[in-house]
Amino acid sequence: MSSVTRVVLAEDEVLLREGLVGLLTRFGFEVCAAVGSAPELVDAVGAHRPDLVVTDIRMPPGRHDDGLRAAVALRAEWPELAVVVLSQYVQTAYASALLDSGDGRRVGYLLKDRVAEVAEFVDHLRTVVGGGTVIDPDVVRRLLHRPGDPLAALSPREREVLTLIAEGRSNASIAGRLHVTEAAVGKHVGNILTKLGLLPSDDTNRRVLAVLTYLRATP
């Protein structure tokens, strides 16, 4: 991978598209193309072969889930392509579709609101480009909302840690966020994985995938 991350951006609203271009450029990404529809996105990726695609879901021509369909199709064609999908409102079904594309790595699914937290948003993009998986806390919160499964066994603190794991965070990052020691986080993570019957792992991304696979598989 080249030192500069090359990005193709798809967002149909012009002001937001320009804002995102400004943000990406400022943080050292190279924006090869910024387009406003799903077919243009597919064409631009074919033409520029970027490292990362950032796309809106509801876009022309259909204005339904065109962006997501394009993203899943692109992932099938280029499994190494990192894709971050943004939407105004999160659906757990979209998270599933993305995680099912390729090996579930290098994907991100975030609420559009997250772009306002500029630095954090850029961190998420870098995590995904680096091979990680980022799922919006809103999706995880909804999955955690369901009772009657082993998730009920998790303590509030463990649920909090689980949500942060799903964002693709490392133990150190979680520790910083919760103002506890890294060792304490490690203990929480161990407990979560044990309670959910998953094999412990040091790899942040494998943890995310394991947890999400588990969450999705539970009715």
Add this chain to the structure above:
Amino acid sequence: MAAAGWAGVRAATSVDGMTTAPPTHLAAALRRPGYLITAWPWRALAYLVTTTPVAGVLAVGLLVIVAPLTASFRSLQWGGPPPSTPLVVFLVVAGSAVVGLAPVVGVAVAALERWRLGLVDDRPVPAPVWRGVAARWSTAAGWREAGYTVWLATVVPAAYWLVLLLVALDVMLVVSPIAAGTADDVIVAWATVDTPRQATPYAVVGVLLVPVLWYGLGLLAAAQAAVARRLLGRTGDETALREVSRSRTRLASAYENERRRIERDVHDGAQPRLTSLSLQLGLARLDVPEDSPAARPLAVAHEQARGLMVLLRQIVQGIRPQSLAELGLAGAVGELAGESTVPVTVHADLDGPLPELTETTAYFVVSEALSNVARHADASRAQVRLTRERSTLVVEISDDGHGGADPGRGTGLAGLADRVAAANGRLLLASPAGGPTLVRVELPCRP
């Protein structure tokens, strides 16, 4: 399933249970104790007496035509001479006139009878709207009034003769002692009496029969009034009602389209711009040093913009569910099921697009029904089925809870039924005490 007892859910509750209010019409008054000492028997009598001239005129008019017809028919039957040509012409013309003019004559008769109905019925009798002479022959209302006129000229006089006979018989019984005192061998009903003493038992029976007859007159009047109300009281054809129902659905559909337009405008216009604004504020904060006087107001503005994004998202969600806009009905119901606190399985068998209004109504039905399941049913699992049966979308939500769902107890079912009715569909509920509960909604797939 059918044995569980389907009940159509109605929003309005019946007020028939009220018994303290005074009766509004004769039939209701007849069922009350003390009927004989109210004004109602007298009103019934007034109705019957005023019927006589109307029915009499009509009966005589009909007789003028029917009598020669019967006579010539008889004559033919007994091998007599064929009727004369002028008579045949008269019969054909008059017969056609009766059938042809009955709907027109019916207008006047119906107007008079509607007014006279007020004697025994305080409820208003809505008259059909006048749609011109031609409509008399082409509408059901016109022919119903014609039918009433014929009924008034035939059945009513016959019934009145019978009643009159009974009244005369009773009068004879009552006056028999007086008659026996002044004449010999007076015939009373079926026997012959000679002295007032012999006649007394007949007089007693006659007097005892007076209240029975008094009731009988009331019954006769009530029966006649019921027929009159049934034939004259309809405001028009069922097509008018269908049109109202269709126009309600059109209105609901127009509202739905409007909601969709607003949702799209906010989603495509306002939301991304607000996101863009929040993004710009976020970028600006990076460049403003923490100790700068602008840092604090900028942070506040950024915070407020982000709060507004959440608020706007909730507003849009209330206007039209985003999941429905993006995923379609089956996908959106899947999202609802995923968020439910009770495990829900979804079976969706849908192909092709659904009308906007049907889709949204179905979504809200599932949403409301599932939240009822979670709140009231005490269920361990629920199931949602979406199927298309020809031109109908069938939505079924079942649970294994304790049942006993009652639309009257504010579980939102009544509101749901209204919503379904506005979409020209219907809601059926089976929820016996002890469960299980099944809500079935049928919605049209073609607008």
